[in-house]
Amino acid sequence: MSTAYDDLMAFTRETQALGQIAGRLGWDQETTMPRGAAAQRAEEMAALEAVLHARRMDPRVGDWLEASTPTDEEAKANLRHIRRSFDRASKVPTDLAAELARTTSVAQGVWAEARANDDFAAFAPTLKRVLDLRRQEGAALADGGDAYDALLQDYEPGATAADLEAMFGALRPRLVALRDAVLGAPAPTALSGTFDEPAQMKLSRQIAKVFGYDMSRGRVDKAVHPFSSGSGNDVRITTRTAANDPFNCIYSTIHEVGHAAYEQNIDQAYLLTPLGSGVSMGVHESQSRIYENQLGRSKAFTGWLHGQMVDVFGDFGIDDPAAFYGTVNRVNKGYIRTEADEAQYNLHVLLRFDLERQLIDGTLEVSDLEEAWNTRFEADFGYPVDKPSNGVLQDVHWSVGLFGYFATYTLGNVYAGCLHEALRKAVPDLDAQLAAGDTTAATSWLRDNVQRYGGLYEPRDVIERACGFAPSEAPLLTYLEAKFGEIYGV
Structure with missing residues (x-):
């Protein structure tokens, strides 16, 4: 009979696999994707991010975390990461996460064209939209604290x-x-x-x-x-x-x-x-x-x-x-x-x-x-x-x-x-x-x-x-x- 920890890890492995697929879409976008596919790729990325975000904040994850009591070092480390991801995802609305994925996918192409043309003004409105979304995300994650520190945790946990x-x-x-x-x-x-x-x-x-x-x-x-x-x-x-x-x-x-x-x-x-x-x-x-x-x-x-x-x-x-x-x-x-x-x-x-x-x-x-x-x-x-x-x-x-x-x-x-x-x-x-x-x-x-x-x-x-x-x-x-x-x- 499986334990709560076993169920949690099985669910997490599926989430990790989906995350790898999202990463592969990003690799393809930068290497071999046709230029004309950019808008469609943005929708694909947004849809996949919505699925991933929903999985990361699935209420069952919280239940499994509460019921899991392993004592070995590796299991404790897994729980630490899953709890951090769950807490983070629970603070960020799903529609905001999806919109970030959609906007940044499109923004990448806008940036590349503006860079090629040396035209910051052409990129500025898109960057403003990305920044606004990240400010919203930072505020949600910070929960009254410093928004930049909250965003920093995505890249360097524990740093300020x-x-x-x-x-x-x-x-x-x-x-x-x-x-x-x-x-x-x-x-x-x-x-x-x-x-x-x-x-x-x-x-x-x-x-x-x-x-x-x-x-x-x-x-x-x-x-x-x-x-x-x-x-x-x-x-x-x-x-x-x-x-x-x-x-x-x-x-x-x-x-x-x-x-x-x-x-x-x-x-x-x-x-x-x-x-x-x-x-x-x-x-x-x-x-x-x-x-x-x-x-x-x-x-x-x-x-x-x-x-x-x-x-x-x-x-x-x-x-x-x-x-x-x-x-x-x-x-x-x-x-x-x-x-x-x-x-x-x-x-x-x-x-x-x-x-x-x-x-x-x-x-x-x-x-x-x-x-x-x-x-x-x-x-x-x-x-x-x-x-x-x-x-x-x-x-x-x-x-x-x-x-x-x-x-x-x-x-x-x-x-x-x-x-x-x-x-x-x-x-x-x-x-x-x-x-x-x-x-x-x-x-x-x-x-x-x-x-x-x-x-x-x-x-x-x-x-x-x-x-x-x-x-x-x-x-x-x-x-x-x-x-x-x-x-x-x-």
């Missing part, structure tokens, strides 16, 4: 804007000082020339395998904005190519493989349960960033990568692997967050974190957003934004309603700094292995200490268990200052 503001406040002065120092020093050689785009894709797929991506349970496609989608045994990634910038393709791929490897390496016993996905976007980002930066942009690995690029592209003007390391990590003036070097990346995130908090609390309106962005960017980076696609229109996140998400990028970098420090102690010959193009020891350590647990522990607990110390911005700052200090001689 106040805690993040304190952490980011500690990062910002040293990041600005580092950026100013390296931009005032002679720069490494820049990459030039053109690089065959199909060859870039072939190389990126090979590198994905080097970092442990299981292609029998995944695939690599192209999209405007690279992303990872899915969990368990169907985890797909996308990348992008530019003829004059193979690093964009290579490092976007490595970054997304970090996300995908996390999902693929979760204990198979957790498949289609609340534990079967990454525990938070901050922890997720820690995996993508440590794969991309501390491993993929290291002196050891770039030495190996240099040989691979010579094999694929021939002589591309940089003969020395040591010089190539500087080229890979060259600090450039630029506008685009996803293309930013490690020294400046987090400054892009802090800008967005501050602006979206103001959007949610109503101290900044969409009509003033472009001016606010441009003013803040020039203050932080020292030069003006030249066009909307390099400024307020560059990211997809707000068009799909992801308010509260941006903070997790920098939090993930902080977590990655902590994990890298612990990894170096655990694998003292790491550089020798990376120099041979072997990431096995590093990725195995991350699998065993972070990835396999999925949602078993709370986000900060995952990092603290892996590292042996509480998360702090200090390891990241130490790593960045040492790395770029060596490259630039500052």
